[in-house]
Amino acid sequence: xxxxxxxxxxxVYQRNKALDKLSLTIKTNTITGVIGRNGAxxxxxxxxxxxxxxxxxxxxxxxxxRPFNNLIVSSQSVFIDDNMYFPESLTLEELLIEGERxxxxxxxxxxxxxxxxxxxxxxxxxxxxxxGRQSTFNMIFGLSTRAPLTIFDEPTxxxxxxxxxxxxxxxxxxxxxxxxxxxLSSHHLDEIEHLLENVLLIDQGRHLLHLPIDDLKEYAVxxxxxxxxxxxxxxxxxxxxxxxxxxxxxxxxxxRNIDPQVLKQxxxxxxxxxxxxxxxxxxxDSKGGIDDALKYE
Amino acid sequence: xPSNMNNYFxxxxxxxxxxxxxxVSVFNSLIILQLLAILFSFNPTSSRGFGGYGVDASLNNYSxxxxxxxxxxxxxxxxxxxxTKAYREDDFTFVSNNQxxxxxxxxxxxxxxxxxxxxxxxxxxxxxxxxxxxxxxxxIYTQTMTLTELFIAIVATSLFILFCCALGxxxxxxxxxxxxxxxxxxxxxxxxxxxxxxxxxxxxxxKTFFFYFQEGNLVIFILKITxxxxxxxxxxxxxxxxxxxxx
Numbered sequence: 001x002x003x004x005x006x007x008x009x010x011x012v013y014q015r016n017k018a019l020d021k022l023s024l025t026i027k028t029n030t031i032t033g034v035i036g037r038n039g040a041x042x043x044x045x046x047x048x049x050x051x052x053x054x055x056x057x058x059x060x061x062x063x064x065x066r067p068f069n070n071l072i073v074s075s076q077s078v079f080i081d082d083n084m085y086f087p088e089s090l091t092l093e094e095l096l097i098e099g100e101r102x103x104x105x106x107x108x109x110x111x112x113x114x115x116x117x118x119x120x121x122x123x124x125x126x127x128x129x130x131x132g133r134q135s136t137f138n139m140i141f142g143l144s145t146r147a148p149l150t151i152f153d154e155p156t157x158x159x160x161x162x163x164x165x166x167x168x169x170x171x172x173x174x175x176x177x178x179x180x181x182x183x184l185s186s187h188h189l190d191e192i193e194h195l196l197e198n199v200l201l202i203d204q205g206r207h208l209l210h211l212p213i214d215d216l217k218e219y220a221v222x223x224x225x226x227x228x229x230x231x232x233x234x235x236x237x238x239x240x241x242x243x244x245x246x247x248x249x250x251x252x253x254x255x256r257n258i259d260p261q262v263l264k265q266x267x268x269x270x271x272x273x274x275x276x277x278x279x280x281x282x283x284x285d286s287k288g289g290i291d292d293a294l295k296y297e
Numbered sequence: 298x299p300s301n302m303n304n305y306f307x308x309x310x311x312x313x314x315x316x317x318x319x320x321v322s323v324f325n326s327l328i329i330l331q332l333l334a335i336l337f338s339f340n341p342t343s344s345r346g347f348g349g350y351g352v353d354a355s356l357n358n359y360s361x362x363x364x365x366x367x368x369x370x371x372x373x374x375x376x377x378x379x380x381t382k383a384y385r386e387d388d389f390t391f392v393s394n395n396q397x398x399x400x401x402x403x404x405x406x407x408x409x410x411x412x413x414x415x416x417x418x419x420x421x422x423x424x425x426x427x428x429x430x431x432x433x434x435x436x437i438y439t440q441t442m443t444l445t446e447l448f449i450a451i452v453a454t455s456l457f458i459l460f461c462c463a464l465g466x467x468x469x470x471x472x473x474x475x476x477x478x479x480x481x482x483x484x485x486x487x488x489x490x491x492x493x494x495x496x497x498x499x500x501x502x503x504k505t506f507f508f509y510f511q512e513g514n515l516v517i518f519i520l521k522i523t524x525x526x527x528x529x530x531x532x533x534x535x536x537x538x539x540x541x542x543x544x
């Protein structure tokens with residue numbers, strides 16, 4: 001069963017195209033990492049799925065329904081980010097009580113346990129908390145809803161390292177105990193790699209890759225060797241990334257489809273590419289690096 | 298789909314209760330405004346003096362109606378404010394869509410209209426009491442109301458506040474749809490007011506005002522106000538049906 005089915009989805013803001021003919025499906029009870037650079041369209045995609053935004057063209061179905069303005073989707077999903085709006089007149093404790101009233105699967109004991117663990121003051125006001133504390137509270141709120149579709153958009157903004165670690169741990173444990181569909185966006189794939197089952201990489205509003213994380217780990221290799229030899233090797237093959245590391249040395253990243261024994265014979269060293277690095281290589285601008293943009297003497 | 302409808306009304310009710318708690322500051326402003334109005338009311342609305350044959354007398358008229366006028370404006374502004382982003386997005390943190398939000402807002406505004414109406418009329422009595430204890434006038438003549446009159450006064454005032462809320466809500470929705478209405482609406486309103494002054498009270502604005510405020514028949518008055526308010530609310534909800542959240 002698929003929770004999310006997206007077909008040729010585009011979203012255009014005034015002039016700028018945030019999503020461009022995106023197609024994908026998300027299976028029930030999986031954790032998917034939505035990875036991409038700033039402005040890649042991660043947030044737009046997640047807000048469309050949550051039913052906050054209206055699609056420009058194409059088709060989007062969540063729980064087999066068009067999500068925009070849909071009460072079933074709204075009641076079955078929760079969207080957590082660092083910009084959540086909470087009324088200023090209610091205390092944190094009251095916000096949790098409201099959460100319980102609105103979300104049918106709300107886990108009160110779980111909310112209370114986390115609330116105490118992170119030592120929140122029940123009478124504090126959300127707006128007066130620091131950024132990291134707000135994110136922490138939002139995370140508690142999001143997990144406590146036990147919503148069948150739980151969406152976290154950059155949930156760790158402002159959290160310190162230990163809170164982040166705790167968060168990832170709680171997320172994983174709670175997911176195993178109460179399976180649900182979780183979408184988690186981040187630009188730090190390294191940090192969330194161990195949680196994810198699937199990775200969805202988007203760039204400039206288009207979807208580049210949607211793979212199980214284990215496949216992504218095996219997806220590409222990096223090769224370093226003499227320029228002439230490397231060039232000979234990659235001729236006619238599709239490469240992901242190429243860089244001259246030295247005047248006569250070259251580094252290329254390409255899909256894993258060459259026998260390593262062959263490479264060893266011609267003196268090319270091979271190393272695996274970590275998923276996070278692969279994502280960087282895949283989404284790199286063709287303009288060259290920051291060094292090319294700024295010419296220092 | 299009766300069960301869906303039940304779910305829908307259950308949700309609207311939840312949102313309505315949420316608003317009663319979350320928008321509690323609305324009542325603080327009401328209390329402050331009505332106390333302020335009472336303070337202003339200690340200035341006589343008209344004053345006449347008599348003298349002669351060794352007697353000096355003055356006749357001062359006092360009125361607490363300013364409290365009612367303030368409450369109308371309070372209704373308008375409150376309705377306007379709850380359409381703004383901070384209030385609107387709260388609902389989407391929990392469960393909502395544009396229609397259920399609109400319905401809950403209308404129920405909320407209906408509630409505060411009656412609270413505003415009751416307190417505005419009763420503040421007149423508070424004023425009487427305060428006036429009695431704070432001034433040393435020898436004779437105070439008050440206009441008294443029977444219980445029926447009091448009831449009618451409360452209903453009529455509440456409905457006027459609801460009408461102001463409906464106008465404020467629509468104005469708020471328009472401004473939220475496009476910022477340009479933030480300029481257009483005040484200009485049109487103040488422009489019509491000025492035109493009304495020039496044309497000697499025979500303008501569109503004056504006619505509209507008399508249509509609602511000079512209605513002598515209570516039943517027709519209630520019909521006029523409720524139908525107009527309902528239409529205004531309906532228009533607001535339909536204008537907002539495609540509004541996106543968290544943009």
